[in-house]
Amino acid sequence: MFITAQFDSGNIEVIEANSVDNIQLAIRKDNQSDFYQWFHFKLYGEPGVEHVMTITNAGTSAYPDGWKDYGAVASYDRENWFRVPTEYNGKELVIRFAPDQESVYFAYFAPYSYERHQDLVQWAQQSIECQHVLLGQTLDGRDMNLLVIGEPDDHKKAIWITARQHPGESMAEWFVEGLLSRLLDDEDGTARRLLEDNVFYVVPNMNPDGSVRGHLRTNAVGVNLNREWAEPSLERSPEVYLVLQAMAASGVDLYLDIHGDENLPYNFLAGSEGIPSYTEQMDKLGEQFKQTLLNITPEFQSKFGYEVDKPGEANLTVASNAVAERFNCLAFTLEMPFKDNADLPDADFGWSANRSQQLGADVLSAIYSIAKNLRD
Numbered sequence: 001m002f003i004t005a006q007f008d009s010g011n012i013e014v015i016e017a018n019s020v021d022n023i024q025l026a027i028r029k030d031n032q033s034d035f036y037q038w039f040h041f042k043l044y045g046e047p048g049v050e051h052v053m054t055i056t057n058a059g060t061s062a063y064p065d066g067w068k069d070y071g072a073v074a075s076y077d078r079e080n081w082f083r084v085p086t087e088y089n090g091k092e093l094v095i096r097f098a099p100d101q102e103s104v105y106f107a108y109f110a111p112y113s114y115e116r117h118q119d120l121v122q123w124a125q126q127s128i129e130c131q132h133v134l135l136g137q138t139l140d141g142r143d144m145n146l147l148v149i150g151e152p153d154d155h156k157k158a159i160w161i162t163a164r165q166h167p168g169e170s171m172a173e174w175f176v177e178g179l180l181s182r183l184l185d186d187e188d189g190t191a192r193r194l195l196e197d198n199v200f201y202v203v204p205n206m207n208p209d210g211s212v213r214g215h216l217r218t219n220a221v222g223v224n225l226n227r228e229w230a231e232p233s234l235e236r237s238p239e240v241y242l243v244l245q246a247m248a249a250s251g252v253d254l255y256l257d258i259h260g261d262e263n264l265p266y267n268f269l270a271g272s273e274g275i276p277s278y279t280e281q282m283d284k285l286g287e288q289f290k291q292t293l294l295n296i297t298p299e300f301q302s303k304f305g306y307e308v309d310k311p312g313e314a315n316l317t318v319a320s321n322a323v324a325e326r327f328n329c330l331a332f333t334l335e336m337p338f339k340d341n342a343d344l345p346d347a348d349f350g351w352s353a354n355r356s357q358q359l360g361a362d363v364l365s366a367i368y369s370i371a372k373n374l375r376d
């Protein structure tokens with residue numbers, strides 16, 4: 001028997017793995033940070049025999065409630081990720097699994113690899129509508145990739161979408177892949193119409209270093225990028241610095257920042273009601289955006305979510321608030337579950353890569369419903 005996490009986005013420490021019924025594991029902390037929750041490892045074991053894998057430090061992870069009613073994902077082929085029985089006793093997370101094959105991967109959610117990220121960027125670049133812009137480099141020396149879709153022009157509105165500031169929230173990049181596959185489909189009428197009057201600026205992965213390192217929430221030096229938007233720096237948070245610089249050049253008329261939530265088993269939006277310059281027009285458009293999503297997909301709901309900030313009480317270091325305030329635009333954080341959509345549960349797969357992609361494609365229709373009114 002052997003357990004390893006020595007690969008892209010791998011994260012596990014083996015405490016003890018001598019017998020199949022007592023495998024003791026721990027999740028590594030993000031570098032220079034106390035956050036941890038993302039895990040991703042491979043078990044080479046005995047087919048047909050139950051393996052009992054205990055993540056011993058689950059109870060002190062960043063979001064311990066995230067382990068309640070949660071099932072880990074597993075895959076034999078690294079394409080199809082299915083849920084496996086997982087128990088949580090308030091301290092430890094136990095995965096019991098009898099593999100059919102010699103080796104099997106386990107993860108917190110379906111991983112979105114750095115190779116796939118690079119493939120996505122090169123694929124998108126093939127489209128005549130898409131320009132690949134290299135914004136600069138991260139602290140580990142990886143590229144910050146921006147995709148500009150549509151021909152920039154003064155009369156066109158700028159729609160910005162960023163994903164995966166928190167690198168463990170891999171569903172965010174699956175979402176972007178779904179959105180891009182529709183936006184770059186020249187036989188999709190909604191996409192074609194949108195690109196007549198709008199330009200999309202898409203950052204599929206805001207935190208490539210954290211992604212490759214197997215982090216939950218921070219970049220290479222332990223910085224939570226979604227608290228850097230008031231004053232990003234090239235030393236601590238070049239990812240945000242570079243994107244904000246590009247936003248300043250293009251302007252922003254709509255901003256969506258895509259995330260995953262550890263606790264809530266729902267898809268939901270968090271708005272910027274608490275920013276100093278929140279307007280009635282923003283509120284009206286935001287409601288229309290939500291209502292369209294409610295009408296077109298049962299995967300979205302607006303009953304459960306974060307508490308709405310009181311006027312003036314928004315945290316302006318958070319991306320969606322900072323961008324809404326600075327560019328006087330509609331902005332949302334969009335959250336997807338690590339668990340499942342409790343309104344539409346799927347015992348075999350839970351919330352998944354495919355469902356994230358579909359939601360990304362559907363969000364394009366919701367953008368279409370408000371695009372004309374983004375500038376008053």
Ligand SMILES: [Zn+2]
Binds near residue numbers: 166169259260
């Ligand atoms: Zn997040």
